[in-house]
Structures are given as structure tokens and as C-alpha cells.
Amino acid sequence: MTKVTCLNPIAKVGLERFGAGYQLDAPLEEAQLALVRSADMHAVTAPAGLLAVARAGAGVNNIPLDALAKQGTVVFNTPGANANGVKELVLAGMLLAARDVVGGVEWVRANQSDPDIAKDTEKAKKQFAGGEILGKRLGIIGLGHIGVKVANAALALGMEVWAYTLPEGDGTIPGLAQEVHLLDGPEEIYESCDYITLHLPLNDATRQMINGAVFAKMKPGTVLLNFSRDKLVDDEALAQAMEQGIVRRYVSDFPNPAVVHLPGALVIPHLGASTEESEDNCACMAVDQLKAFLEEGTLRNAVNYPDCTLGAKTAAPRLCVLGENLNAGQLLAGWKTTGRADAKKGERCCLLADLEAEPAPEQLDQLAAQPGVLRVRLI
Incomplete structure (x- = not known):
């Protein structure tokens, strides 16, 4: 029985995909597999197993x-x-920034007891007037799954879309509409776009990348949207840019004490992926990946190891080796295999091999003792 722990609530439709042979209520210290959403795993000790x-x-x-x-x-x-x-909430954020719908709704709620509210509305509504996004220029920084969807949707809404992303693979971006203006750098986006939306991971290269020097390049009245990571933006520089009128609206999915009080900030309580459909999709995909790894050794969408697959598991015993700076040929010298796959990501390595016969326990122990080997598993 494989023990599974859920560090956050996980959609039932996903958990049901485990099927027989899995115990889903195990404590972390006994678990072989774990599912997590927002729980801080830095604060817990992961068991060796x-x-x-x-x-x-x-x-x-x-x-x-x-x-x-x-x-x-x-x-x-x-x-x-x-x-x-997330794409749908980004679009909603643009529309809320373009027209002061939030302010208008708050005015109605504050005046709900006014018997003349219909007449007074006609006097008050001017203060909530805005503009349209049709024909405006949207700059997208980061063209992953979300960025591509935002780009295509914005085109359909009549916006002009400029985008910059770090090149990967052969440079093609699957699913991106040809009408998107691809740029070699983000500078033109900072200088020319009416709306700028961020779709990047947070790492050392992107932390506070939207800083005072970047705000100085933006034109007055820019709308900045951040549905990626809070720390992509320098909060102190943002406050100055908003005070100077460079940033008219900051739409963020990440409340923090530095931005929630800023006039012109529309801060959403981290609702980007908070839809039933998104939670179901994430749960199903996460469970499928765990099962594929446990039952076949397949690494798909691995973050700290390379993706690696040897296809569907056959009746032959399969070896899964994880480690650092491994030499697959040397490790399996003398082993009789019918199929092999190996992959490397930086120093991290994965080796999969289908064996002609079940190895003796001492063979596995010897393999596990080789330099760089971190885990050996027979499937």
C-alpha cells in the first residue's frame, strides 16, 4: 500500500484517480507521495522515504x-x-483598471439607503468613468501557458499585443497567434505600452525586476498587472511611481502591507487559480504524474530533476536511479537490460532501465552505494 499525504485540500476528482493500492490519509512522516498547493514545505521536515x-x-x-x-x-x-x-482574471483585471467599476459598486453600496439613488446616480457616475481597452497596447512579459492565453485573448478583444519572453528550445512558442509583436527585450514594452502584464517565475533574475529604473521608462498613466509573483515588483518604487502618476493602476493578486493601502491599487486575494475547473485540472494532473512516477518511473513536469521516460511499464523489472553527475554507462556496466533512458538537468540525473531479470538485493545495494547515487528504486 502506497501512502499519500495531502498538505492542502486537493480536489476529489483528482484524488479518485489514485484508485486501489493507495492510502490517502497518511501523515507526512510516513508518506511516500505528497500533494501540496500553498503549504510551506520549508517549515516541515520531509521524511527520507x-x-x-x-x-x-x-x-x-x-x-x-x-x-x-x-x-x-x-x-x-x-x-x-x-x-x-488565471487568464480570465487577468482580463478581468484589465477591465477593472480601465473603468472604475469597483469604485462605482462601492458608491452604490454606500448609498443603498438613499431613496433618490436612481437620480443621484446620474450625478455621481461621472467620477467612475473610464476608458476602453479596444485599440490599446498591451505588453506581456513572459509567454508561458498563461502569457500565451492572455496574448491571444487580448487580440480577440481588439488590443495591440507586444510581448517579450526568454527564448527556449527552437524559439517557437506553441499556440501563440501570429499577430503578436515579439520583441528582443522588454524595453519597448516599458516605454510604449498602455497595459503591462507580468507572467514570470520568481527567481534571482526576476526578483524586483520592475524597479525604479523600469518605472522611469514608462509613460504616464500605465496600468501594471501582476498575477505571477508578488516580489517581481519593487513595492517602494511602485508607490513612488503611483504618486508621480506614472502608474495609474496596479492590479495585483497578492495582498501585502506595502500595496494594499495605495490609492489606485486593485488588490485581489490570490484568486488567480481559484476556480473549480482550475483546481480539478491541477489535482488530476498532479495525481497522474505521481502515479506515472511510482508505477513506471516516468518523470513528467519534474522541477528539480530532468524529465525522463521509458514508456509504459512491461512485465520486465524496471530500475529507476536518481542522483548527481551520474554516468549511465558506467553505472549499468555488466547489467543486462532490454531498454534504457537517461536524462540530465544541470547536475541532477535520472536513469531508467528495463532489466532482463530481477536483480539480487545486494546488486541494488551496491548500485545505491555508488558515488552520486541518491536513490535506487526497483519497479
Whole structure:
């Protein structure tokens, strides 16, 4: 029986995919598999027997990736599973920034006891007037699953879309409409766009990338949207830019004490992926990845190890080896295999091999004792 722990509530439709052979209410210290959403895994001690963690979402800042990798625990995430939910909220954020709907609704609520509210509305509504997004220029920084969906949707709404993203692979961006103006850097976005939306991971290169120097390049009245990570924006520089009229609206999905009080800030309580559909998609994808790893050794959407697959499991025993700076040929010298796959991501390595016969326990012990090997598992 494989023991599974859920560090946050996980959608039932996903958990049901485990099926027989899995215990879903295990404590963390006994678990072989873990599912997490927002719980801070930096604050807990992961047991040595924990084989894998799946984050039901894309961001993994709440998970100690390196520490888990060094004990042979694979971390997965679910990129794209919540992309449509976030995309829709980004569009809603643009519309709320364009027209002061929030202010208007608050005015109505504050005057709900006024018997002449219909007549007074006609006098008051001018203060909530805004503009339209049709024909405006949207700049997108980051063209992952969410950024691409936002770009295509904004085009459909009649916006002019400029975008910059770090090149990956062969440089193609699957699903991106040809009408999007791809740029070699973000400078033109800062200088020319009416709306700027961020769709980037948080790391050392992106932390506070939207700072005072960047705000100085923006034109007055820019709308900045952040549905990615709070710390992409320098809060102190943002406050100055809003006071100077450079940023007219800051729409963020991340409440923090530095921005919630800023006039012109529309701060949402982290609702980007909070839809039933997104939570179901993330849960299903996370569970499928854990099962594929446990039952086949397949690494798909691994974060702290390379993706690696040897296809569907056959009747042959399968070896799964995780480690650092491994030489697959040397490790399996003398082993009789019928199929093999290996992959490397930085120093982290995964090796999968289908064996002709079941190895003796001492063979596995010898393999586990080789330099760089962190975990050996026979499937």
C-alpha cells in the first residue's frame, strides 16, 4: 500500500484517480507521495522515504527544491493546468483598471439607503468613468501557458499585443497567434505600452525586476498587472511611481502591507487559480504524474530533476536511479537490460532501465552505494 499525504485540500476528482493500492490519509512522516498547493514545505521536515511531491499548481516557491533533490525526492508541478483560470482574471483585471467599476459598486453600496439613488446616480457616475481597452497596447512579459492565453485573448478583444519572453528550445512558442509583436527585450514594452502584464517565475533574475529604473521608462498613466509573483515588483518604487502618476493602476493578486493601502491599487486575494475547473485540472494532473512516477518511473513536469521516460511499464523489472553527475554507462556496466533512458538537468540525473531479470538485493545495494547515487528504486 502506497501512502499519500495531502498538505492542502486537493480536489476529489483528482484524488479518485489514485484508485486501489493507495492510502490517502497518511501523515507526512510516513508518506511516500505528497500533494501540496500553498503549504510551506520549508517549515516541515520531509521524511527520507518520501519519493515525490506534486504541486497542484505552477509555482514552487513554497517547496525546498534543492533539499528534496539531494535526498532523492522528485518535485513535480502542473504547468498550464490553471492557465485559463488565471487568464480570465487577468482580463478581468484589465477591465477593472480601465473603468472604475469597483469604485462605482462601492458608491452604490454606500448609498443603498438613499431613496433618490436612481437620480443621484446620474450625478455621481461621472467620477467612475473610464476608458476602453479596444485599440490599446498591451505588453506581456513572459509567454508561458498563461502569457500565451492572455496574448491571444487580448487580440480577440481588439488590443495591440507586444510581448517579450526568454527564448527556449527552437524559439517557437506553441499556440501563440501570429499577430503578436515579439520583441528582443522588454524595453519597448516599458516605454510604449498602455497595459503591462507580468507572467514570470520568481527567481534571482526576476526578483524586483520592475524597479525604479523600469518605472522611469514608462509613460504616464500605465496600468501594471501582476498575477505571477508578488516580489517581481519593487513595492517602494511602485508607490513612488503611483504618486508621480506614472502608474495609474496596479492590479495585483497578492495582498501585502506595502500595496494594499495605495490609492489606485486593485488588490485581489490570490484568486488567480481559484476556480473549480482550475483546481480539478491541477489535482488530476498532479495525481497522474505521481502515479506515472511510482508505477513506471516516468518523470513528467519534474522541477528539480530532468524529465525522463521509458514508456509504459512491461512485465520486465524496471530500475529507476536518481542522483548527481551520474554516468549511465558506467553505472549499468555488466547489467543486462532490454531498454534504457537517461536524462540530465544541470547536475541532477535520472536513469531508467528495463532489466532482463530481477536483480539480487545486494546488486541494488551496491548500485545505491555508488558515488552520486541518491536513490535506487526497483519497479
